[in-house]
Amino acid sequence: MAKLKKPTVKNPQLVEAMAELKEKKTPAAEKAMIEELKKAQLIAPVIMDDVPEDLDLSDGQQYKTQAKFMMLQQKDGTRYFPAFTDWLEVLKWRNDPEIKTVVMTLEQYVAVMTRSGEASGLVVNPTEQGLVLTREKMGEIAGVTLPPVAGSVPNTPLPDPVVNPKTAFADPSSVSNPQLVGAIAAFRKKSAPETERPMIEALHRAQFIAPVRLVTPTEDMNLEDGQKHQTQIQFVMVQNGDKKFFPLFTDMEEMNKWQNPPEYQTMILPFAQYAAMFQQNGDAEGLVINPFRQAESLAMPKQQVVAMVQQRQQGQVQLFDLKDKPMDLMKELSEHLANVPEVHAAYITGMRVGGRDSFMFVLDCDPVKETRPIFEPVAQIANKYTHNNPCGIITAEHVAGKKIMKENAPFYQE
DSSP states (O other), rough: OOOOOOOOOHHHHHHHHHHHHHOOOOOOHHHHHHHHHOOOOEEEEEEEEOOOOTOOOOTOOOOOOOOEEEEEEEESOOEEEBBSSHHHHHHHOOOOOOOOOEEEEEHHHHHHHHHHHOOOOOOOGGSSOEEEEEEHHHHHHSSOOOOOOSSSSOOOOOEEEEOOHHHHSSSSSOOOOHHHHHHHHHHHHSSSHHHHHHHHHHHOOOOOEEEEEEESSSOOBBGGGGGGOOEEEEEOEEEEEEEEEEEEEEHHHHTTTTTSSOOOOEEEEEEEHHHHHHOOOOSEEEEESTSSSSSOOOOOOOEEEEEHHHHHHHTSSEEESSSSSHHHHHHHHHHHHHHTTTTEEEEEEEEEEEEEEEEEEEEEHHHHHHOHHHHHHHHHHHTTTTTTEEEEEEEETTTTHHHHHHHHHSSSOO
């Protein structure tokens, strides 16, 4: 993979104007900040396809690659594009020198929001109590009217932390995460998508040992199954300079490397639990896995942790019964399927992915080598009724397909 050049842009005037606005909050300070913002070049983190190692654009050729802008999600489910005034601010947010970025102007961000309704606005330098610009404010600055945020269903906020007492207070000596330890070591040796993806999957599967203090409660803990526990839990944090981090240990051997530790007991928690805890503890800057492993420890800022958990939740598919059947859609699909001899029946149910509603279709069809010629026309018809939110299509052989067929009558049958 080719190395992308790191952006060299700096915006000292904008940084100064933002600081002035935070201090004075006057119309004059706001006007000065807006003028600097209009002139600024901002750094945008993106998810991008790998660039070929032998790429040569010296003759003026262009190389096209798919890039998706990263977003931050608030507690209420709203999402914002992060933008940074310089490279140091990027690293404060995500300490990854290999992170991919592009340089954007405010005008270009507005253009993106004109085409997409996903983001509620822009936040400049989010790690330094940054400047938040709503979609409406950005449109006002640019002199345009931006469309509202897409969808009436907001992105689902992270739930409050819930402790499972059956596993949380189990014997920590049984906890072991060799796959995660190996994945972290591979990622630290070579930071690349092919090493990052296995590490992230291992993170989500892992159970971690957390040092805690058990003290007299001010209120009951929130436990699964409606149980109550008359103990308040305080999570022990490690400190680096003036910043605090939740320590996560993959096994007791790693925890025992802690020299002169504070008095603590242990709990066993999954990775997602820490993302939820950030909502209740504003002191923590992030988390660090195996902090005393030296070269193979892994630190992650809280924004990255929360985003990882939210992205995984948004990727989960939820099926639900349709109260109102889309009669026009089912009629059009029935007319189409009547000319597809491989399909004998079709079923429909509701599908929700990332807070957006669509449909899941089950096609009872003959075995075929390639399903794409059958699935694609169905998807194209459905997209007209889902505002282009992708639908799901599976065959009757799929486990979920069998369940849907058992619980629903077919809307089409030859």
